[in-house]
Amino acid sequence: MTTLILGGGITGLLAAYYLQERGENAEVWEADGAVGGWVKTLAWPTEDGRPGRMERGPQGVLVTPGSRTDVLFKALDLQLKSPGKGARWVGTGGRLVPVPAHPVGLVTTALMSWSTKFRMCFEPFMPVGPEEPEEGLADFMARRAGKGIATELLPPMVAGILASPTELLSVDAIPKLRQWESHGSLFNGIRKSGVSHLQVPEGGMGSLPIRLSERLSSVHTGLRAESLERTPDGRWRVKAPGAERIVDRVILALPAFEAAALLGPHAEASAQALREIPYTSVRLWHSRHTPLAPFKDGFGFLIHPEEGRPYLGTLVPSWIDSGSAPEDRMQFRSFIGDPVLWRDPEPDQPKDWAWTMGRLRRWVPNLSEAFQTREEVSPNAIPRAEKGHRGRVRRAVEGLPQGVHWLSNARFGPGVRDVIEGLEPWLDTL
Numbered sequence: 001m002t003t004l005i006l007g008g009g010i011t012g013l014l015a016a017y018y019l020q021e022r023g024e025n026a027e028v029w030e031a032d033g034a035v036g037g038w039v040k041t042l043a044w045p046t047e048d049g050r051p052g053r054m055e056r057g058p059q060g061v062l063v064t065p066g067s068r069t070d071v072l073f074k075a076l077d078l079q080l081k082s083p084g085k086g087a088r089w090v091g092t093g094g095r096l097v098p099v100p101a102h103p104v105g106l107v108t109t110a111l112m113s114w115s116t117k118f119r120m121c122f123e124p125f126m127p128v129g130p131e132e133p134e135e136g137l138a139d140f141m142a143r144r145a146g147k148g149i150a151t152e153l154l155p156p157m158v159a160g161i162l163a164s165p166t167e168l169l170s171v172d173a174i175p176k177l178r179q180w181e182s183h184g185s186l187f188n189g190i191r192k193s194g195v196s197h198l199q200v201p202e203g204g205m206g207s208l209p210i211r212l213s214e215r216l217s218s219v220h221t222g223l224r225a226e227s228l229e230r231t232p233d234g235r236w237r238v239k240a241p242g243a244e245r246i247v248d249r250v251i252l253a254l255p256a257f258e259a260a261a262l263l264g265p266h267a268e269a270s271a272q273a274l275r276e277i278p279y280t281s282v283r284l285w286h287s288r289h290t291p292l293a294p295f296k297d298g299f300g301f302l303i304h305p306e307e308g309r310p311y312l313g314t315l316v317p318s319w320i321d322s323g324s325a326p327e328d329r330m331q332f333r334s335f336i337g338d339p340v341l342w343r344d345p346e347p348d349q350p351k352d353w354a355w356t357m358g359r360l361r362r363w364v365p366n367l368s369e370a371f372q373t374r375e376e377v378s379p380n381a382i383p384r385a386e387k388g389h390r391g392r393v394r395r396a397v398e399g400l401p402q403g404v405h406w407l408s409n410a411r412f413g414p415g416v417r418d419v420i421e422g423l424e425p426w427l428d429t430l
């Protein structure tokens with residue numbers, strides 16, 4: 001069986017790696033000059049030439065001891081480092097409120113009203129909802145833990161993970177929620193699945209795709225597949241400028257819109273379902289400042305969208321990954337959401353550094369001027385699992401022609417861990 005994987009992002013490389021583990025060889029074509037897709041660590045020296053770095057996509061990966069993700073990093077000999085338990089905050093009511101580190105702290109936190117806290121205590125006793133119809137994310141949380149959680153806590157958390165407004169999304173936007181509920185309650189599910197910690201591989205997240213590609217026998221960069229064609233004997237001819245292969249199996253490890261463009265002539269129903277999956281764009285401002293307590297030892301802060309949109313929050317990479325910046329610099333990474341999606345109250349105001357710094361100072365008044373800034377625009381970066389997502393994915397997968405597969409975070413869930421876990425059941429179908 002010959003296999004060609006299109007897309008050398010983390011999904012394509014992992015698919016190739018797991019196939020290789022099963023004794024099958026797969027060739028990978030990546031359009032870009034380097035592997036990794038959004039998972040890339042870029043060098044960003046300080047203004048006086050000292051080493052530093054920044055992440056293009058994920059800042060880290062969530063790892064539970066003994067999980068498939070844990071096993072993968074060990075098998076790849078990639079040393080993981082956990083930054084530990086840093087403080088985190090939510091910006092609400094005009095100030096940054098600490099997120100409780102322990103369940104006991106939930107009783108006293110100012111993040112939720114008393115009625116919300118009271119209702120939350122009943123979560124373990126709420127019945128498990130039916131598989132169908134697919135619920136909205138806010139409806140799911142309101143059903144399980146009460147409306148207060150859905151409006152007070154969920155919106156900033158979801159904006160921080162998915163850069164999208166909660167009210168648009170399906171519960172499938174965060175697949176872990178239904179997995180946890182299947183244990184009887186979210187409380188039970190989290191307890192049984194084990195606590196996960198954010199971890200960063202040595203050298204940054206970009207070490208993961210690089211290590212994977214080193215372990216694979218055939219990875220080509222700079223090859224963008226332009227067409228698929230069925231051969232008379234039922235195989236697939238794939239063409240890129242300067243390259244052509246005829247293979248038994250083609251794996252489209254591509255964002256939905258890229259997969260749709262290749263599939264259109266062969267499987268219109270599947271391509272149409274893929275075209276209907278929207279993607280969210282995000283703008284990131286990286287900046288370096290004089291270290292400031294308590295933020296220098298914290299994870300970062302998310303701002304309730306009602307008070308911040310389209311500014312969604314800021315992470316502190318210098319705490320998460322000590323290789324980001326030298327000790328005398330505190331590195332921030334601030335997220336600005338899509339102005340249309342977030343109904344930006346100041347649409348004519350450019351979201352430049354001056355605007356972003358103004359937003360930061362509103363929440364962190366003592367923040368020093370930045371030594372350095374760097375902007376990264378990320379168009380169509382994050383799949384948006386809007387209500388009805390499950391049906392769209394089902395139609396896309398069921399309509400695929402024989403010998404063609406589609407794998408993506410739009411199918412498995414938004415994070416690297418979702419992709420690692422989602423590939424396992426797919427491998428079982430081969």
Ligand SMILES: Cc1cc2nc3c(=O)[nH]c(=O)nc-3n(C[C@H](O)[C@H](O)[C@H](O)COP(=O)(O)OP(=O)(O)OC[C@H]3O[C@@H](n4cnc5c(N)ncnc54)[C@H](O)[C@@H]3O)c2cc1C
Nearest residue numbers: 007009010011031037038057058059224225381409415416
């Ligand atoms: C700003 C940001 C922050 C994030 N933060 C986190 C986080 O903290 N934790 C976490 O777990 N996840 C995070 N993610 C999500 C994570 O990065 C994605 O889940 C993951 O990178 C998706 O990988 P992928 O391979 O499915 O897609 P992609 O990374 O999009 O890879 C697809 C690849 O296909 C290539 N390609 C496209 N068309 C063709 C073609 N025709 N032929 C050949 N190649 C082609 C592209 O060049 C690309 O390399 C973040 C993402 C972003 C954008």
